[in-house]
Amino acid sequence: MIRTAFLAFCMSLSAGQVYGDVRIKDVVTFEGVRENQLVGYGLVVGLNGTGDNLKNSPMTRKSLEGMLGRLGVGNLTEESLKTNNTAAVMVTANLPPFARRGAPIDIVISSIGDAKSLRGGTLVISPLTGADGNIYAVGQGPISVGGYAVQGRAASVVEGVPTVARIENGAIVEKEIGFDLASLGSFRMALREPDATTASRIAAAVNSSGLGNARMLDPGTVEVKPSSKTSLVESMASIEQIGIEPDAVAKVVIDSKSGTIVIGSNVRIGEVAVSQGGLTVSVTEKPIVSQPEPITIGETVVVPATEIKVEKKNSGFALLEGPVSLKDLVDGLNAIGIGAQETISILQAIKAAGALHADLEII
Incomplete structure (x- = not known):
């Protein structure tokens, strides 16, 4: 237990020390450069008796009748449709930014009926629509299931989730999202973790590079107007490689289930005496x-x-003469020879005493 706590503290200390220059592209996203979520409905056929029960899944029956009707197979009665090799599914995908027509994308298939497994099935052509209702991609093909289900008369074994499957490059983009990035006069960078200090450092780094004129709009947004020497896209490519030193909020994160403790490098402790x-x-x-x-x-x-x-x-008692740094805190806790679970209790007590100058988050 003592060694576990010590290793956890050493890892957090090392993470704080190597927190040097980080590329701008790793702490921001560019406004407008984003994925779009797609969703569709379809049928998986060819299942080995593990599909939907048509009596319990009327949407599967209606979809099967409609599909066969469009293929010229009509006059189907309830008695003639007793198959259990078909399953109704929802198809989801993420459309990458700047995806061009004809580009393949991955799709995920999830059963919405009472099918037991999708293993061995094939997705029939399924249109994928965006939030605006337009069709942006079409998916089809044999599916790959990670889990399995085996059932006998007296026992059954289920591994993973056999009713969720995936098709790599299973859909083809049919419509592009119109976004002319090169025609913009400026672009905005959104910080993944909004922070005024980090945003100010990004703006200063861009201005000093001569690649554009940057200004901080708020703690989460920096606007850049490229210089006249380069185009907007070329400026983005150069600016995202600039190194900056992000600022981090002082935080202590505790996973009470596993006993993992991560302490940020900016954590400070007031003067306290600790006894465990x-x-x-x-x-x-x-x-x-x-x-x-x-x-x-x-x-x-x-x-x-x-x-x-x-x-x-x-x-x-171990005396921590405040304000102490992360290293002093680690040395003080190790000096009294405690484990990870005891360390969690001590940190909570220090926070309750008002001596922990950081956010304490327990997950």
Whole structure:
């Protein structure tokens, strides 16, 4: 436990030390350069008896009738449609920025009926629409399922989620999203983690590079007007490679389930004295077998016997003379020889005492 806590602290310390120059492209996104979500409805056919029950899934029946009707197969009755090799599915995809017509994209297929598995099926041509209702891609092809389901008369085994599948490059872009980036007079950069200090440093770095005139609009947005020497797209390519030093909020993140603790490099602790004591109670059951004497009347019985041991541990006080840095905090906690779970309790107590100058987030 002690070593686990120590390694967690060392990792957080190392992360803070190498937090030097970071490319602008790694901390911002460019306004307008984004993915668009697509959704569609379709049918998966060719399943080995693991599809929807048509009596319980009327949408599957209607879709199957409509598809066969368009292919010239008409006059279908309820008695003639008893297949369980078809499943109704929702098809989702992300349309990348600047995706051109004919480009392939990945799609995800999810069952919406009572199908047991989509393994071995084939997605029939399914249009994918955007939020505006227009069709931007069309998907079709054999699907790949990561999980499986095996069922017998008395037992069944399910591994993963066999009712969700994926098709790599399973859809083709049919319509492009109109966005002429080169015609813009300026572009905006949105910080992934809004911070006024980081935004100010980005604007200063761009201005000093001579690639454009940048100004901070708010803690999450920096606007750049490219210089007359380069085009807007060329300026974006050059600006995103500029290195800056992002500023981070002082934060302590604790995963109480695994005992993982991550402490940011900007965390500061006021002057506190820390003492951590523990009480260990050990309960051992040692049953004794009692047998009657030879040539006597009696029964063999088991007599319970319980042994209880109580161990007290007191590590004493460790004085942290504030304000202390991350390294001082790590050294102080390691000095009193505690584990990860005890460290979590100490950090919560320091926060309650008002000496932890950082956000404490427990996940």
